[in-house]
Amino acid sequence: MFPPHAGLTSIEHVFDHSPVTDDPTAPAALLRAPRADRLAAARAAAGQADRRFGITTPGRPLETLPALAALLPGGALSTGAAYSVLGSVALATALLAGPSAAGEWCGVVGVPGFGAEAAAAMGVDLDRTVLVPDPGPELVAVVSSLVGALAVVLVGPPGPVGDAEAGRLAVRLRQRGTALVVCGRWPRSEAELSLTDGDWHGLGAGHGHLSGRLATVTVHARRTARPRQARLWLPDREGRVLAVREAARDLPVRPAATLTRSAAG
Amino acid sequence: MLWCPDWPVTAARQAAGSPPDRPAAVLEAGRLLAVSAAARSVGLRRGLRIRGAQSRCPELVVFPHDPRLEARAFEPVLEAVESVAPGVQVVRPGTCAVRAGGLSRYLGGEADAAAAGLGSVADAGVPGARAGVADGPFVAEQAARTTNGTAPRTRVVDPGAAASFLAGLSVEVLGPLLGDPAAVDLLRRLGLRTVGAFAELDGSVVAARFGADGVRAHRLARGVDEQRLQRREAPPELTRVVEFDPPLDRVDQVAFTLRSTADAFVAALAAQVLVCTGLRVETRDDRGGLITRTWLHPRFFTAADVVDRVRWQIGGGGLAGPVARVDLVPEDVVPHGEQADGLWGGAPDEQLHRALTRMQGRLGHAAVGTAVVGGGRGPVDRLTFVPWGDRPLPRRAGDRPWPGQLPPPLPTTVLPRPVGALVVGPDGAPVAVDERGVLSAAPTRLRISGDRPREGWPADWQPIQAWAGPWAVDERWWEDDAAGRMARFQVVGVDGSAWLLLVDDDARWWVEARYD
Known part of the structure; x- marks a missing residue:
């Protein structure tokens, strides 16, 4: 699944960033320290490596709609990561469309009115899309049992989800190679996509019919400060997702207020 | 559906030239496989041991079971039926299916169409055949079997009445569908003696206990007729051709050579999530002679079934010389969801299937599924939710025009x-x-x-x-x-x-x- 060198680079990365020599808890000093301290330091180091390794494990890039690929960190939807989508079911569905059209099995959990036909127009292959409209109160448990069997799972508004619960699911996502797309906020998501300035075309005062929406999609990635933004047809006249301009713009670094909000949520 | 009762006996007796009024039986592995009417009247039944049968009826004439002979003897009957109605499909020697639609319109009724079919069978020298008319082949065969020997020897099950007709029958009729002889026994021990009682069970319970075959049997028991089920055109690359060079004159040789091709044929279908329920076999001899016959299967064809049908067809005679070529053409293929053998053999699919079935166990059968887009005007009408493991069929056909439907883009x-x-x-x-x-x-x-x-x-x-x-x-x-x-x-x-x-x-x- 991974290219053969991928694991190695991640390990190198861990060492690059671990300040081994300057650290007072470096191995040489630790040998002389009391046993309890040594144990605590070892645990801390292992935890740090886990976290770092988790973050830097390269997920498998999935086929992504070109209009969205340019905005996402890494240029594609990636397995092992969670993405949160705010304000639009269509945008979340569009994330699903690329992998599904490329033949991956996808799931939609807890989205009772999932507009399957609109999804099909975006490119979702309904034959390979599993729907669980009403997963009951144990949403995270249901999602967790689908992880691994499906390449991408789209989850409806999850309600409040604890950090611990999300963390356990995140580990499972990384281990099993599944991407999670959540309609709503999700702790420690890889990127937060939001749709704003939706502008529906084709409808007048009593005439016409909806023929497409121009909307701004903004992506705040967790690991880059600079949000990326693009104007998309979501959907266009035939229900597809297209970029208005090909190149996505980098925005100036977001203000501190936004940073803290996203760090908290 | 035309059914000749006790066909193995009739065929064997024709071949041996024994008189029809003597009790006769066909034997397989020491037990009676089929008995004649005269033998039945003295209390002989299918499944009885030969010793017991002979002690009850010393003058019993016993024939060995020979499917090739039975197929060959059925050939003239098929020709006679074909002279009345085109497109005869053989279910097994002794039973064949005809689409009643055209014939009954021509003759003015389904009963008349059945009478015409029976007349043609009688002309071929086989009296006493029975006919059943229904929405699907399974129900039609059961209808034929419930007729008695008196005229008109026909039973017509009205459209939509399949479930109520089947409800009164013994669960034994489901035996061939369940694919496991112990399953019928089990049903009986569970207190389910009629098809109706079985049909009343919850679908998910049946799926859990009897698996994919059980689900299919359950569907038929509820009278979900086969005609409404979508049939898909098989893509041409699924056809398999075997050429024999030099041509083979022994059926055994043909069957042996065909074995691996039959495996590949079934595997190729399974790879596309399909199974074959109607198979056209074309056999050619080295002088250009061609015999084409369509075979139906009550469940779906496995590789062994395919070889058997070819064996029967060649054994049925008609070719002037040794066999030079055999074509296997899937005529009726159905998307078989999880039912097909070996379909979930692949690791990711198996994992997926397990995960989804587990979830169904937790949330209920109808909680997990896929969506199918069908016809309709409103967005709700157009979507059908299909529980995992059921056949993906839209509520309303999508291939017809639906004027006034919403223009795209559609609501999400x-x-x-x-x-x-x-x-x-x-x-x-x-x-x-x-x-x-x-x-x-x-x-x-x-x-x-x-x-x-x-x-x-x-x-x-x-x-x-x-x-x-x-x-x-x-x-x-x-x-x-x-x-x-x-x-x-x-x-x-x-x-x-x-x-x-x-x-x-x-x-x-x-x-x-x-x-x-």
């Missing part, structure tokens, strides 16, 4: 049940649509009044930025007069949210879908 959230809304004009009164489609006022404000259905939906009054409508919904007025006339609107609020609304005669509004 389609509420299964509309949610109440309020739409008012500039004067604050609800906007009404009269019977000519004239509005009382232009809609200016919208409010979703339902019990706060979803996160992120506006709860307050919202000015309307643009709207279009009314588009009359004049559907199914003949079914439910309480529904009255409805009209659809598309509305965009100032916040950029777009809605599909419904309004009725009394100016009551609902949100049907949202473009979000």
Whole structure:
């Protein structure tokens, strides 16, 4: 699944960033320290490596709609990561469309009115899309049992989800190679996509019919400060997702207020 | 469906030239496989040991079981039936199916069509054949078997009456469908003695205990007729051809050589999530002679079944020389979901299937599934939710024109049940649509009044930025007069949210879908 060198680079990365020599808890000093301290330091180091390794494990890039690929960190939807989508079911569905059209099995959990036909127009292959409209109160448990069997799972508004619960699911996502797309906020998501300035075309005062929406999609990635933004047809006249301009713009670094909000949520 | 009772006996007796009034039986592995009417009258039954049978009836004539002989003897019968109706399909030697549609229209009724079929069989020298007419081959065969020997020897099961007809039959008739002889025994021990009792079980329970075959049997028991089930055209690359060089004159040799091709044939179908229920076998000899025959299978063809059919067909005779070529053409293939053997052999699929079945165990059979887009005008009508493991069939056919359906782009959230809304004009009164489609006022404000259905939906009054409508919904007025006339609107609020609304005669509004 991974290219053969991928694991190695991640390990190198861990060492690059671990300040081994300057650290007072470096191995040489630790040998002389009391046993309890040594144990605590070892645990801390292992935890740090886990976290770092988790973050830097390269997920498998999935086929992504070109209009969205340019905005996402890494240029594609990636397995092992969670993405949160705010304000639009269509945008979340569009994330699903690329992998599904490329033949991956996808799931939609807890989205009772999932507009399957609109999804099909975006490119979702309904034959390979599993729907669980009403997963009951144990949403995270249901999602967790689908992880691994499906390449991408789209989850409806999850309600409040604890950090611990999300963390356990995140580990499972990384281990099993599944991407999670959540309609709503999700702790420690890889990127937060939001749709704003939706502008529906084709409808007048009593005439016409909806023929497409121009909307701004903004992506705040967790690991880059600079949000990326693009104007998309979501959907266009035939229900597809297209970029208005090909190149996505980098925005100036977001203000501190936004940073803290996203760090908290 | 035309059925010649006790065909193995009839065929063997014809071949041996023994008189029809002596009790006779065909033997397989020490037990009786089929008995003649005369033998039955002295108490002999299928499945009896030969010793017991002979002690009850010392003058019993016993023939060995020979499927090739039976197929060969059936050949003239098929030719006779084909002279009356084209497209005869062989279920097994002694039983064949004919599409009754054309014949019954021509003759003016299904009973007359059956009589014509029976007449043709009698002309071929086989008296006493029975006929059954029903929506699907399974029900038709059961109908034929429930007839008695007196004229007209035909039973017609009316369309839609399949379930009530089957309900009174013994569960034994499901034996071949369940594929496991112990299953019928088990059903009986569970106290389910009739097909009707079996049909009343919950689908998920049947799936859990009896697996895929059980689900299929359950579906048939409920009278879900096969005709409505979608048949798919098999892509041409699924056809398999075997050429023999030099041509083979022994059936055993052909069958042996064909074995691996039959395996590949079934595997190629399984790779496309298909199984074959109707197989056309074309056999050619080295002088250009051709015999074509279509075989049906009550479940679906496995590789061994395919080889058997070829064996029967060649054994049936008709070719002037040794066999030079065999074509296997899948005529009826059905998407078989999880039912096919070996389909979930692949690791990821198996894992997926396990995960989904486990989830069904937890949340219920109908909680997990896929969506199928069918026909219809409203967005809700067009979608059908199909539980995992069931056959993906839309409620209404999508291949017909549905004038007045919504133009794309389509709503991304389609509420299964509309949610109440309020739409008012500039004067604050609800906007009404009269019977000519004239509005009382232009809609200016919208409010979703339902019990706060979803996160992120506006709860307050919202000015309307643009709207279009009314588009009359004049559907199914003949079914439910309480529904009255409805009209659809598309509305965009100032916040950029777009809605599909419904309004009725009394100016009551609902949100049907949202473009979000």
